[in-house]
Amino acid sequence: MKSSKEIRQAWIDYFVSKGHLFVESKSLIPYKDPSLLWINSGVATLKDYFSGKKKPPCSRITNSQKSIRTNDIENVGVTARHHTFFEMLGNFSIGDYFKKEAIEFAHEVVTQVFGLDQNKIYITYFEEDLEVRDKWISLGYEKDHLIPGSRDLNFWDVGSGPCGPNTEIFYDRGPKYHQGGPELIAKDIENDRFIEIWNIVFSQYNNLGNNEYVELAQKNIDTGAGLERIVSILQDGPTNFDTDLFLPIIHSVEKMTTYKYDIENYFKKDLEQEIINKYFKIIADHMRAITNAISDGEKPSNTQRGYIIRRLIRRAYYAGKKLNILDKTFLYKLVPIVVDSLIFKVDVNKVAEIIEEEEETFSKTIEQGKKILEEEMQNTTNKQFNVNVAFKLYETYGFPIEMTNDILIENGFSLDFNKLTKLKEEHSQKSKSNNNIITFDKQINSLTYIDKHVSDFIGYDHLELKNAKILYLLDEQNIIQKANENEVSYLILEKTPLYATSGGQHNDQGFLIQNRNKIKLLNVFKDKNNNNIHVIKGKIDSSKPIDVFVDPNIRLGLMRNHSATHLTFAALREIYGKEIDQLGSDNNQDRLTFDFPLNHKPTNEEVKKIELFVRDVINKNIERKYIETTIDEAKKMGAIMTIDESEYFDSKNIRIVEFPGITSDLCGGTHIDFTKNLEAFKIISVESKGTGIYRIRAITSFALVNQYLKNEFKKYKEIFDSLMKKYQSLYETKETKRELLKFGFFNDDIDLESKIEIVKSWIDSISDETKILLKEPNKTYNNFELQEFYLDNKKIIFINELDNFNLKDIAIQTREKIKDGIIICVSKFENQKSLVIITSKKYDILEFIKIHLKNFELKGGGNNLIWQGVSKEKINLDYLKK
Template identity: 55%
Template sequence: MLTSKEIRNLWLKYFESKDHLIVETKSLVPLNDPSLLWINSGVATLKDYFSGKKIPPKKRLTNSQKSLRTNDIENVGFTTRHHTMFEMLGNFSIGDYFKSEAIEMAYDFLINVLKLDKEKLYFTYFSEDLETKEKWLSMGIEESHIIKGNKDTNFWDIGSGPCGPCTEIFFDRGEKFDKRGLELLQNDEENDRFIEIWNIVFSQFNNDGEGNYTELTQKNIDTGAGFERLVSILQNAPTNFDTDLFLPIIKEIENFTNYKYDPENYFKKDKEIEKINVKFKIIADHIRAVVNAINDGVSPSNVSRGYIIRRLIRRAYRAGLQLEIKEKSFLFKLTEVVKSSLPFNINVEKVSKIIKDEEMLFSQTIEQGQKLLDLELKKNKDQFDLKIAFKLFETYGFPIELTQEILKEKGVTINISDFEKLKKEHAEISRSSKKEGMKKVINSLNLVQYKISEFIGYDSLETTAKILFLADSEKELPSSHNQKLSYVIFDKTVLYATGGGQKHDQGYIIQNNIKIPVLEVFKDKFGNNVHVVKGKLEKNKEVNIFVNEDNRIKLERNHSSTHLLFKSLREQYGSFIKQLGSDNNENRLTFDFPLEKKPTEEEIQQIENRIISYIKSETNRKYLETDIKTAEQMNAIMTLEETEYMDPNNVRLVEFKNITVDLCGGTHIENTKLIENFKIVSVENKGTGIFRIRAITSNQLVDEFYDKEIEKSKELLNNILLKIQQLDSNYVLEQINYDNKKNALEKLKFLIEKSREKHKELLKNTTKKEFNQEINTINFNSKEFYINIDLDSNSLKNNAAHLREKHPNITFILGSKQKDKIIIVVASKSLNSKELFIKITSHFSGSGGGNEIMAQGSVKNIDNFKENLIEFLKNE
């Protein structure tokens, strides 16, 4: 019996022998691809080669790519083949071989390498793709084993971009898995008998998005074979979980519980054993995904990828509870066995710690959730509000299934038919499919076969040029249309193309005395700058190209400042700081970097001050051209992703002497003094230990920023002063000098905090004065109440908190009459304040919120409110 490692190696070595380059598996986190949440297929890491954005290292590629999909997370454990993390075996042709060779290699590998029985293989094809059918027949496949499919089953199309027919290969596991026959394939029914093990997509058309199909100049092959499925078949395992990919993990889980996993139960069909098996499968599957995702840099959180990893950990943890695993953390102990089952490098110590911390957090969450459940059940023993179940899910990460289970034990049922609607937004975050994110193909660009254009915009802002390529999205043109987009490549250009985080230049073209704006500039796979225009151009006439100088200098300020920011961050925190993304346009710059905790205000100020010192140093910019080895010897930093277009023997460096030297193809300011000024305007937490700095440059933008912030701070300070003067009319603040805007803003912030403290102090003193007297209470049903609705609204909350602590057996209802409403606060240690508050506001047409010990809001101002309130409380 072949092991999983042997099967994976056989695949890679076979296609290597067929002149394919082996591509190592990539991280589960996509690199520079916001269209994908996860790498979700074998081709996902290669799509820039297929779309024509990049030149592949070789036209024939093969891989075994780890992938992650969570759109079927609820099915994992209950079916034989659903997984969160899986491997996809692939062989790819990018403009090289096509249908015939792809089919021949598939047949050869399955029959002659894996030694599968040809009589157990079945093949599907697209009904219009008779070429594929004839090829399978020529390979000796009987016609009864070839199934005709339709556009839904055998045509890969995402609505816009490359597409084409596909052929699938199925393995028949026999009647013991399903007594039904070929109708399962013919009707495309889900089953455990005919297992899809191979799919070859023949990418030969381009869909313009309107359902119009044209032949691709470059035809491609995208093959995907499910690794876990192949292993299952070759190891004669009833399900994917009964292979050497999962069984070692399951055996390790058995060490923590008295329950045992039974692989023979697939055929025995014992319902109780199946319930136990499902829990083992959930844990084994999810821990594989979690370990690999965390190892690739994702940490549990409430957003994006982190949200999904948290969800997987908690689903696995819950399964452990159902297996009666008593340890508060056990999943982290499975990291080592996961590592041994896969050929990927895993940092066991780091990954284990993150998983353990999350387990401990969730163990507390379960206790909190149980308390909330018990509280709600005390209110209503017969029904349970679905919104509370959703709150448990969203706020505490409490699985709805666990809520159901606990309620069932107490004899309470819950209708969860609408639960999916409530969590739809959260489910969308985990949706990922192979169809996401494929680039729309500009088919005509495949007609360009090499680098034909030169960028001369480092030193020039205008030039005369010849048109070498002029086309619409499908074909070359002798002249362009006034109202349609055209794609133009010149022999030389001064307009910078979007790349390395820097936005493209603004500019225009003049031909025949007509000025045509350039809408966009991007690079093709050879590094040619492609200009997108809408206007009349004639290919046989020269043009003049101009850069918008004002816009260029704004771009250069922000791009150079990105380099200075990177340097300042490394000075602040250390050389481990990496650039995880940047985006520079004419208005601002952003910079993403890793850090364990959010930078403090003091640290941000130090980073900013350092950059201002770089600007004041008036350091000249210098461009250098050298080879990659020399750049490394100069300790040049690879700041941006522009290097994909650089020749390793001729790389471009930008140097600000004694500050930083970076590998970069962008444009930069001539001297740091031209940046003028720099201000960090925000620091955002992007989740999973990644932060984004947003900053602005130039005196004008920084001054405008300070003006807006000063006005906002003035307004806030005035509001606080009004509240203070209601309590102390003699309180005044010192004057502020606004000549230096930065100092003025800092002074305002200081005075805001000082005034807030003063207001708190006055309120505290007011509270003491207000209630430095005997509390006269009213008794209703053996409960004591104090009611006073003639208080100052500013002191209500503080009064209520003070009195509640001083008199824990009394329930306080304090109010302040306004023009058309009465503001009220309910505070109690002996009753549930929120419950009482809701009853009052429901009866007296009000609203608000709070918690068990204090709630606040307002009710309608009616005559004799206090008397009506007393009467209401008597009857409660």
């Protein structure tokens, strides 16, 4: 019996021996593909090669791609082969071999590499595709093992773009799994006897829409074979779960509970054991998805991918509780076992830590959910529970439906599952995305006629070009001579000043003029030969020259933000270390974004450092330089090469953008001449994009930064004024305004950015004070950053970095919560620290100060229970603890 690792490797080795390039699995999180929530198949990461957008590293590719599909989570554990996470084995041809070779490869892998009995193999094919049928027959397959399928069953088509017939390979596991015969396949009836293990799509046509199909000039092969299914067949497991991909996880769960998993129950059909097995399967399946998704940068949250991870963790956690696992947290312990069966790199400790934290959170959510259920049950008289409340718990709080139903049954209530199912279906339709459909960009057939680099970009030095020569004018299918007024066409010029989207920089905008006709520019993109393709709309004649114009204002914004991206990256390396990576960037004329990994969210102080670094470079007015060189020479120079610039690696001569003394980067984008041209730089947000991944969003230029600051000031001032009214109505004092005056808030010499920071700090202060006055001591206590320790058997509560205003009230409220101890409250202002020290009657404050704070310069006064004053130096906690 082969292990899953051996089976996976056998697939890879076979196709490598047939000239395929092995491509390692990409992240589960799609890169620059908003059409997908998750990578859900082997071809999903290769789409640009199939559509002709990019030139593949090899025309033959093989992979084992990790994938997630979550459209039907509730079926996991119920059926034999339903998973959220799976691996898809694939072999792909991009304009290389086609039907004959693809079928021969499949036959050899199934019968020789995997050693399956050919007499137990059944094949489906598109009923009109007799070429495929005849090829299978030539390899020795009997006609009664070849099953023709209709367009619905054996033609892969998603509405537009590449499409074509397919052929599927099924394996017959015998009558012990089902008494039916091949008619189960022909009628597409779900069963456990005939298992589909491989699907081969012949990408032969281009769907233009409205049922109009044309032959593709570049025909492709796209295949997918489920590793889990193949392993279950080769290891003779009744279900996919009864293999070495899942059983080690299941056996680890068994050690946490008195229940046991029974493989043979598939045939015994014991109902009670079936339910027990289901919970084991849920945990094993979900932990594979959770571990890999978190490892690739996702983390539990209330939105999109993070919400799905949260649901999976909570469903697995609930399954564990149904197995009577008593530990408060336990799922995180399974991460090392999950990783053992994978070939992907996983930071076990980091993933386990995130899962454990989510388990802790959910244990609290369970109590919250129970309260909601109890309140609703108290308001329900007919014992028929409100299905909308149950659905809200499921959808909003991630509360498993099974858990809700268990609690209701215990209290004698019933739940209308038909209505609940309808609600779930309606919600699914509303929020439905292309999570399970791979959509390809429409392949422009005519571009396949352009088989080399023919067009030069001159936009580094020119923003317009008169009398440009048109090399090609194309529609979607052919090279054409003319285009009419309302037609969209594709233009390739001998030279062009218009930049095409690449390297994270958006394309230029502008227009073209021919014979006094202004032609609209819709887009500029690169083809796989690095030609700039202009998507245009308007009347044009390819035999006549054309004038081309770049919008200079938009180009200036693009240059500023691209250069600022390089400087931001340099700032990050300076602050966090040379090992910091660029995970992605996106620059248009209005802003830039920059994605990078970090073990913590950048603090406000660190963000300020990044800004100051870039602003310092701006002030130095460094001249930008371009260096033409080779990849090898660029590496010797230590030039930075990122994933966004990888498309330039095909060029023998590449371009380095250098800001001397700051950074040198491989880049084909457009840039400012001097750093002063940036004018200004402001980071407007730092967002989390998954576990340990953060996105900086920033703007440049005086105009954009000043407008942003004005908007921010207006926003915070409105919030501040609202809070001020509440505050003054409660305190009836002018002390707040006096404090603002002290900090110079009304001083016109203070810039907007500093005033925003003052307002934001006072919003925080007034919010906290308002909470105290509204008698919410628990929340107030929990919001403060405090440290607890013991000194001479006295409990010390140290609360630091507070606003100066009303330290006394904060100290009093904290004492009410703590009851017993000495509370030290310290302000956050640097010049001198205001202090309030307070205690219960049990301790003497003056004696405490005399003994433990004698080495600090304190000025103030008070009594045995409370003392107020200032310290000219920081209270050193380490010294105090001694």
